[in-house]
Amino acid sequence: MSDSSKSGTTRKHTALPKAQILIEALPWLTRHHGKTVVIKFGGNAMVNEDLKAAFAQDVVFLRHAGLRPVVVHGGGPQISAALDKHGIVSEFKAGLRVTTEDAMDVVRMVLAGQVQRELVGLLNQHGPLAVGLTGEDAHTITATKHQPEIDGERVDIGRVGEITDIDTGAIEALLADGRIPVVSSIARSQDDHHVYNVNADTAAAALAAALGAETLMVLTDVEGLYEDWPNSDEVISRLTASQLERLLPELSAGMVPKMEGCLHAVRGGVTTARVIDGRVQHSILLEIFTDEGIGTMVVPDEHEGDAQ
Numbered sequence: 110m111s112d113s114s115k116s117g118t119t120r121k122h123t124a125l126p127k128a129q130i131l132i133e134a135l136p137w138l139t140r141h142h143g144k145t146v147v148i149k150f151g152g153n154a155m156v157n158e159d160l161k162a163a164f165a166q167d168v169v170f171l172r173h174a175g176l177r178p179v180v181v182h183g184g185g186p187q188i189s190a191a192l193d194k195h196g197i198v199s200e201f202k203a204g205l206r207v208t209t210e211d212a213m214d215v216v217r218m219v220l221a222g223q224v225q226r227e228l229v230g231l232l233n234q235h236g237p238l239a240v241g242l243t244g245e246d247a248h249t250i251t252a253t254k255h256q257p258e259i260d261g262e263r264v265d266i267g268r269v270g271e272i273t274d275i276d277t278g279a280i281e282a283l284l285a286d287g288r289i290p291v292v293s294s295i296a297r298s299q300d301d302h303h304v305y306n307v308n309a310d311t312a313a314a315a316l317a318a319a320l321g322a323e324t325l326m327v328l329t330d331v332e333g334l335y336e337d338w339p340n341s342d343e344v345i346s347r348l349t350a351s352q353l354e355r356l357l358p359e360l361s362a363g364m365v366p367k368m369e370g371c372l373h374a375v376r377g378g379v380t381t382a383r384v385i386d387g388r389v390q391h392s393i394l395l396e397i398f399t400d401e402g403i404g405t406m407v408v409p410d411e412h413e414g415d416a417q
């Protein structure tokens with residue numbers, strides 16, 4: 110045997126650890142293959158360009174790994190900044206933006222014309238994958254006027270919508286074509302010819318349930334649901350739907366639509382709903398392909414113990 114072939118058999122394969130990392134993902138790849146994952150990217154998690162680019166990489170990775178990712182995006186801080194420029198003061202009631210007719214135009218401009226376009230652009234740096242739409246398109250999200258109850262009274266908060274119907278046709282067609290739908294949380298109106306502003310967590314949860322998604326993943330700017338916020342940063346790692354239901358009345362601010370959404374999703378057939386820290390680079394991959402599940406996971410009561 111020549112010296113050169115001998116050295117070939119003993120050559121150190123420096124890339125071997127990479128192969129091991131890839132093969133460790135095999136059980137997760139098998140489990141999630143062909144499954145729909147709805148990922149909500151919150152405006153507060155879009156804190157810098159690197160994170161947004163890593164988010165896009167993760168979503169494209171999921172798509173190439175055989176999953177069917179659907180992105181629903183928020184943009185609360187971006188809307189507030191734009192309203193400020195227009196001299197419109199932002200006000201929230203029951204965790205929802207009071208949306209006048211003028212504010213609605215700005216909301217639509219920012220979500221559909223700015224945030225959605227940016228995410229579509231980032232995803233499409235990896236190929237002709239992402240297609241942006243709003244709930245208005247092809248009747249994807251229909252809503253009626255939402256009047257939340259505050260201290261026992263119905264309150265008018267303007268053009269804020271309560272979802273009455275989801276038509277998954279356009280999203281299903283895009284998924285079947287191998288595309289990544291990127292959905293802005295604006296609904297067509299059931300009542301008139303205008304549109305409604307819908308909280309993006311609520312829209313993502315409703316879409317996840319209607320699509321029969323396996324997972325709803327909500328990326329935000331905290332590690333998950335804190336047990337005793339704001340007094341402690343102890344994260345609740347796992348909750349059943351019933352446990353969450355009991356906890357809901359105690360929750361405040363941005364966590365209300367998120368956790369109501371998670372509950373709606375798992376009660377609507379989604380296997381797991383997770384709130385995870387969007388400030389951690391590649392948090393989506395960590396969550397889907399490793400044991401190191403981070404954040405808060407909500408599971409249906411009957412699946413307690415077997416969802417991962």
Ligand SMILES: Nc1ncnc2c1ncn2[C@@H]1O[C@H](COP(=O)(O)OP(=O)(O)O)[C@@H](O)[C@H]1O
Pocket residue numbers: 150151152153154183184185310328329330331333334335336337338360361362363364
């Ligand atoms: N129990 C809780 N655990 C974690 N965060 C909470 C809790 N209650 C309220 N919050 C607040 O909710 C915020 C996340 O909601 P929100 O600001 O709407 O984010 P996003 O733009 O991602 O939708 C957190 O930054 C935190 O200030």
Ligand SMILES: CC(=O)N[C@@H](CCC(=O)OP(=O)(O)O)C(=O)O
Pocket residue numbers: 150151152153182183184185186188204205206216269270294306307308309310
């Ligand atoms: C009715 C309502 O409150 N709509 C939200 C829609 C955007 C959103 O939900 O963005 P985040 O996910 O970043 O919070 C708003 O106007 O801020």
